[in-house]
Amino acid sequence: MIDAFLDLASATTLFNVLWATLAGIVIGALPGLTATMGLALMTSLTYAMAGQQAILVLICLYIGSIYGGSRSAILLNIPGTPANAATALDGHPMAQAGMGHRALGLATVASLTGGLIGGVALALIAPLLAELALGFGSTEYFLLGIVGIVVAGRMTAGDDPLKGWIAGFLGLAIATVGQETMHAYPRFSFGNLDLAAGIALIPAMVGAFGISELLMSLGSGKARMVDAPMQATPLLSNFRDMIRRKVTVIRSSLIGIAIGVIPGVGEDVAAWISYGAARRASKTPDEFTKGSDDGLIAAETANSAALPSAIIPALTLAVPGSAPAAVLLAAMFIHNVRPGPMIMIENPDFVAAVCWMVIFGTIAMAVMGLALSRPLLLVLKVPREFLTPVIFCLCLLGPYALTQRIFDIYVVLGFGLLGLAMRLMRYPMAPLILGIILGGMVDQNLRRMLQLIDRDPTQVFTRPIALVLVAVCLAAIFAGVRRRPRNVHVKRQQARNQ
Amino acid sequence: MVSELSGRRLHVADLATGSILILLGAAMFVASLAMPTYADRGTVLTAPAIFPGFIAIILFALGALLTARTLRQPAPHPTGDGLTWRPVLTGLALMTIAITLVGHINFQLLIAGFCVAFAAFFVSWRGARAEIVRKAGAMSIVILVVAVLIPMTFQHVFLIRLP
Numbered sequence: 144m145i146d147a148f149l150d151l152a153s154a155t156t157l158f159n160v161l162w163a164t165l166a167g168i169v170i171g172a173l174p175g176l177t178a179t180m181g182l183a184l185m186t187s188l189t190y191a192m193a194g195q196q197a198i199l200v201l202i203c204l205y206i207g208s209i210y211g212g213s214r215s216a217i218l219l220n221i222p223g224t225p226a227n228a229a230t231a232l233d234g235h236p237m238a239q240a241g242m243g244h245r246a247l248g249l250a251t252v253a254s255l256t257g258g259l260i261g262g263v264a265l266a267l268i269a270p271l272l273a274e275l276a277l278g279f280g281s282t283e284y285f286l287l288g289i290v291g292i293v294v295a296g297r298m299t300a301g302d303d304p305l306k307g308w309i310a311g312f313l314g315l316a317i318a319t320v321g322q323e324t325m326h327a328y329p330r331f332s333f334g335n336l337d338l339a340a341g342i343a344l345i346p347a348m349v350g351a352f353g354i355s356e357l358l359m360s361l362g363s364g365k366a367r368m369v370d371a372p373m374q375a376t377p378l379l380s381n382f383r384d385m386i387r388r389k390v391t392v393i394r395s396s397l398i399g400i401a402i403g404v405i406p407g408v409g410e411d412v413a414a415w416i417s418y419g420a421a422r423r424a425s426k427t428p429d430e431f432t433k434g435s436d437d438g439l440i441a442a443e444t445a446n447s448a449a450l451p452s453a454i455i456p457a458l459t460l461a462v463p464g465s466a467p468a469a470v471l472l473a474a475m476f477i478h479n480v481r482p483g484p485m486i487m488i489e490n491p492d493f494v495a496a497v498c499w500m501v502i503f504g505t506i507a508m509a510v511m512g513l514a515l516s517r518p519l520l521l522v523l524k525v526p527r528e529f530l531t532p533v534i535f536c537l538c539l540l541g542p543y544a545l546t547q548r549i550f551d552i553y554v555v556l557g558f559g560l561l562g563l564a565m566r567l568m569r570y571p572m573a574p575l576i577l578g579i580i581l582g583g584m585v586d587q588n589l590r591r592m593l594q595l596i597d598r599d600p601t602q603v604f605t606r607p608i609a610l611v612l613v614a615v616c617l618a619a620i621f622a623g624v625r626r627r628p629r630n631v632h633v634k635r636q637q638a639r640n641q
Numbered sequence: 642m643v644s645e646l647s648g649r650r651l652h653v654a655d656l657a658t659g660s661i662l663i664l665l666g667a668a669m670f671v672a673s674l675a676m677p678t679y680a681d682r683g684t685v686l687t688a689p690a691i692f693p694g695f696i697a698i699i700l701f702a703l704g705a706l707l708t709a710r711t712l713r714q715p716a717p718h719p720t721g722d723g724l725t726w727r728p729v730l731t732g733l734a735l736m737t738i739a740i741t742l743v744g745h746i747n748f749q750l751l752i753a754g755f756c757v758a759f760a761a762f763f764v765s766w767r768g769a770r771a772e773i774v775r776k777a778g779a780m781s782i783v784i785l786v787v788a789v790l791i792p793m794t795f796q797h798v799f800l801i802r803l804p
Contacts, residue, residue, distance in 0.1 A: 191799055305710070309662065309703045316669065316700060319693040326679050328689040331672065354736065361763070362729040528763040529783050532756045535736065536787040539743065539752075544801045549744045552804065556740045560733075568654045569645050586692040593686040 144266065147495035156199060156503070163200040164507040167207020168519060171223045172215050173530065178208035178224050180353045182470040183345055184534075186477065187541035194478035195493075199500045201474050202454075205467050206258060206504035209410055209450055210512060213250040213443055214519060218243060226410035226449075229418040229442035236434035244516075246439060248381040251512040253392070253440045256385060257447030258505030260396040261403065265451040266498040268404070269487075273459040273494075275608075276484035281591035282603055286612035288585035291406030291462055292578055293616050297623040298408045299571035304623030310570045314578015315585060317342055324587055337550035344473050346542035346554040347579055351572055352466070353538045354559025357531055359566060378513060384436055391421050391437050392444050399445035403452025406581075409465030409573060410446040410453070417445030451501045458482050458494055462581065466573045469580050477545075648717040655711040662704025669697035731762050748803040753788035756780070 163185075170181035185204050189197035212223030217234035230250060237246035279287070292315065296307025320331045321341025329339035385392060395417040402413035421441035422431045431438045453464025454471065461482045463469035475482050480493060487494060512519075542551045562572060596602040603609050646654055676690035739755045760780045766773055795801040 188799075305703065305707060309658075309700075309707065312696060312699050312703060316665070316693070316696045319669075319696060323689045323692075325687050326677075326682075326689055328677065328679075330676065330689055330693060331669075358729050358732050358736075361732040362725050526779075528759070529779055531732075531763070532752075532759050532783055532787050533791070535739075535755070536752050536791050539740070539804075540791065540795050540801075543804055544795055544799060547802060547804075549804050552740055552743050556737060559736070563729075563733075567646050568651065568658060589692055589695065590687045593691065594684060597686075 144495045144498070147492050148499050150492065151195070151199070151496055151499050151503075155196060159196055159200050160203050160503045160507045161511070163203035164207040164504055165511055165515075167204035167209075168211035168214070168508065168511060169207075170204070171208030171211025171213075171227075172519060173211075173223065173525070176208075176223070176530075176534065177352055177356060178205055178212070178226070178467040179348060179470060180356060180534075181208050182467050182474075183348045183352065184537045184541045186345060186470060186474045187537075187544045189474065190477070190544065194480060195496060197478050198471070198475060198480070198497070199503075201471055202497065202500045203504035203507065205471065206447075206450060206501065206508050207511075208467075209446055210251070210254045210508045211519075213254070214247065217246045217250060218520065224411075226414055226446040227442070228411060229414040230439060230446075232418070232432045232442075233435045233438035236432070237439065240434055242434070245381070247516055248378060248513070249384060249436060249439055250443045251509055251516075252381045252385050253395075253443035254447040254512075255505060255509035256392055257396055257399055257444035258450065258508070259502065260444075261400060261448040261451035262498055262501040262505060264400045264448070265455055265501060266495070268400075268452075269455050269459050269494050269498075270491075272404075272455060273484050273487040276460050278608060279460075279484060280606070281588040281595060282606055282609045283612065285585055285588040285592050286609055286616070287406075287460065287462060288581040288588070290612050290616045290619070291581055292574060294405055294619045295408050295577050296571070296574045297619045298402075298405065298412050299573045301569075301571075303569065306568075306570045307574050308623075310565065310572070311574030311578045314575040314580075315582050316578075317347070317575075318579050318582020319586070324583065325590060337548065340548075342554060342579065343542070343546065343551055344469070344576075344579055345545055346551040347558045348466075348470060348576055349538050349542050350555040350558025350560075351562035351565075351576065353534065354555060355562030355566055355572075357534060357538075358559065358563050360527060361531070385440065388437055388440055390424075391440050394420060394424070395441045395444035396448040399448025399450075400452040402445070403449035403464050404455050406456055406460075406462045406464060406577060409467070410449040413449035414442040414446040417441045447505070451498075454497060454501070458486055458497060459484060461584070463577065466576055469576055472580065652711060652714070652716050655707055659704045659706075659708030659711060662700050663708065664704075666697045666699075666701025666704055669693055669700065673697060728763070732759075735759060735762070743804050749788045749792050752792070753784050756784045756787055 166185070167181065170176045171178060181204055182201055185201060189200055192200065209224060209226050212227035213230045213234065215221050215223040216227040216231035217238050220231050220235040222228040222231050234246045234250060237243065292311035293308065296311040297304040298307070300307030300310070320338055322329045322339055332339035398417040398420060399413045402408055402416060403410070418438055418441050421437050422428050425431065425435070425437055427435070449465070453468040455464060457463045457468045457472045459482070461472065463472045472482060481489065538555055539552055542555055543549070545551070565572060565575070603613070673690035673694040676688065678685045678688040678690070735755060735758055739751060742751050764776055764780065766776070792803055796803055
C-alpha cells in the first residue's frame with residue numbers, strides 16, 4: 144500500500160484528482176447528467192492519458208458525481224443521479240425550512256465518512272475475493288453471470304422484478320450479436336460487417352443512459368431552486384451530528400458495502416435500503432421525509448460506501464458492481480489493465496493504487512464540496528436548453544472516437560430509443576448493461592462447462608461455490624416472486640416521478 | 642412533464658412488450674437452429690447456437706409470463722397522465738436527423754445546424770430585447786463550444802478524424 148501511495152503521489156496526480164472530482168461534482172449536480180453518462184463520456188477523453196492516471200480521473204469523476212447529485216437533490220428536489228433520490232426525501236424539506244446549508248454540510252460529511260469506510264473495505268475485501276475467485280472454474284463463472292443478472296434484476300426493478308430480469312436477459316441477447324470467440328462464427332450479423340464486430344459497450348451505454356436521459360429531461364418541467372434563506376452552520380457541528388448518529392453511520396456503511404459488492408446493483412439501491420433500515424430502526428420514524436438528519440445521513444453514507452465497494456467485483460471478478468463501475472471496467476480494458484482473479488498476482492500494485500485513488504477522490508470531494516459550496520450552486524442555474532447540445536455533441540463524438548466507426552453513432556441512437564422506451568415502461572437500465580457486459584463471459588463459460596461436465600448435470604452439485612451460487616439465484620427468484628411490503632418502493636416511485 | 646407510463650398506457654405497453662419478447666425469443670431460437678454445430682471438430686457442446694438458444698428460451702418464457710400477468714389483470718380505465726410528448730418527439734426528431742446526416746456532411750456544420758435548430762425549438766425567444774440578446778449571446782457560446790472547441794479537441798488533441 145505504501146509503495147502504491149509513493150508511486151501515485153505526484154503533482155500530476157493532485158492536479159488530476161482536483162479537476163476530475165470538480166468535474167464530477169458539476170456533472171452530478173446537473174439534473175440529466177448521471178455518473179454513468181459522465182464516466183462514459185469522460186472515458187473517450189482519457190484515451191491519450193497514461194493508464195493509471197486515466198483510471199484515477201475516472202474514479203475521481205465517479206466519486207464527485209455521486210456526491211454532486213446531492214446538491215440538486217437538496218436544493219432542487221431533483222436527484223442529480225439516481226443514487227441521490229433518497230437524499231431528496233429529507234434533504235429538500237431541510238432546505239425548505241432554511242437549513243439548506245446544514246443539509247449540504249451533513250451530506251458532505253456523510254459522503255466523506257461513507258467513502259472512506261468504503262475505501263478501507265475495498266483494500267480489505269478485494270484481495271480476499273480475488274483469492275476466492277482463483278477457485279472459480281467455468282461452472283462458477285457461468286453461474287456468477289446468471290446470479291448477477293437475476294440479483295441485479297430483482298434489486299433494481301423495485302416491486303416488479305420480472306421487468307428487471309427481462310432487461311438483464313435482453314442485455315445477454317444483445318451480447319450474442321457478432322463473432323463468438325470459440326469458432327469465430329458471426330451470430331445474427333445478417334452479412335453485415337459492422338454487426339459481425341458486435342455491439343460495443345460504450346456506445347450502448349452512452350445511448351441508453353445519455354440520449355434517453357436527454358430526451359426525458361426535454362419533457363420534464365423546469366426546476367426551481369429553494370429560495371428560503373440559508374442559515375450558515377459551522378462545519379464542526381456537522382461532524383458532531385455525525386458522531387451523535389454513529390449507529391446510523393455504521394449501519395449505512397455496512398449496507399452500502401454489502402450492496403455495492405453485488406453485481407450490477409449499485410449506489411441507488413444501497414441508499415434506498417439504508418434509508419429504509421434507518422427508518423425502521425429510528426425512534427422517531429415520523430420525522431422521515433420531513434427533514435430527518437438520520438434519513439439524510441443514511442442515504443448519503445450508504446451511496447458513498449457502495450461506490451468503492453462496487454469496484455471490488457469489477458477488479459477481482461471483472462463483473463461490475465454498478466452501472467458506472469461497468470464503464471470503469473471497460474476503461475480498464477481500454478488502458479491495458481486486465482481485471483479478474485489474477486489481478487492480485489499479476490498486478491497487485493494496481494489494486495492498492497485504486498484504494499488510494501478512492502481515498503484521494505473522497506477527500507478532494509469533501510474539501511471542494513465544503514470550500515466551493517456557494518459557487519457550485521451557480522451550476523444549478525445553468526439552463527438545460529444550453530447544456531443539451533453540448534452533451535449531445537459529446538454523446539456522438541465520445542463513442543465514435545473509440546473505434547471511428549459511424550455504425551457506433553447509430554448504435555448510440557438505437558440504444559437511446561431503447562433506453563427511452565425502457566424508462567417509460569419502468570424497466571431498469573442497469574441489468575441491461577450488465578447483461579451486455581457479462582454476455583461474453585456467460586457464453587464462453589456455459590459452453591466450457593457443458594464440455595467439462597459432458598452431459599452429466601449432477602457434476603455441478605459436487606462444487607461447493609457453484610452450489611452457493613445456485614442457492615443465491617433461487618433465493619433471489621423466490622424473493623422476487625413473493626409479495627413484499629411496498630413502503631420504501633412507493634417512496635422511491637414518488638421521488639422518481641418528482 | 643414526461644414521466645413513466647401508468648394505468649392503461651402501461652397495461653397496453655406491457656402487453657405489447659410481452660408479445661414482442663415471445664416473437665423475439667421464437668425468432669432467436671429458430672435462427673439458432675440454423676447455425677452450424679461444428680460437430681466435425683469433436684463435440685457439439687461448443688456450438689455457437691447453444692448460448693443464443695438458451696437465452697431465446699428464457700426470453701420466450703419471460704415474455705409469456707409478462708403477457709399472462711398483464712392479461713390476468715383487468716385493464717385500468719384510461720386516465721390522463723399528463724405526458725408532454727411534443728418536446729420529447731421534437732428532440733428525438735432533431736437527434737435522429739443529425740445522426741442520419743453524420744458522415745454525409747461536414748460534422749462541424751452539422752452540429753452547428755443542430756444547435757440552431759435546437760435553439761429555435763427549445764429556447765423561448767419572447768420577452769424584453771435585453772433578455773433576447775442575452776440568450777442569443779449564450780447560444781452563440783454554446784455553438785462555439787460544440788461546433789469548434791469540442792471537435793477541434795478530438796481532432797487535434799486526440800488525433801481523431803471527425804466523422
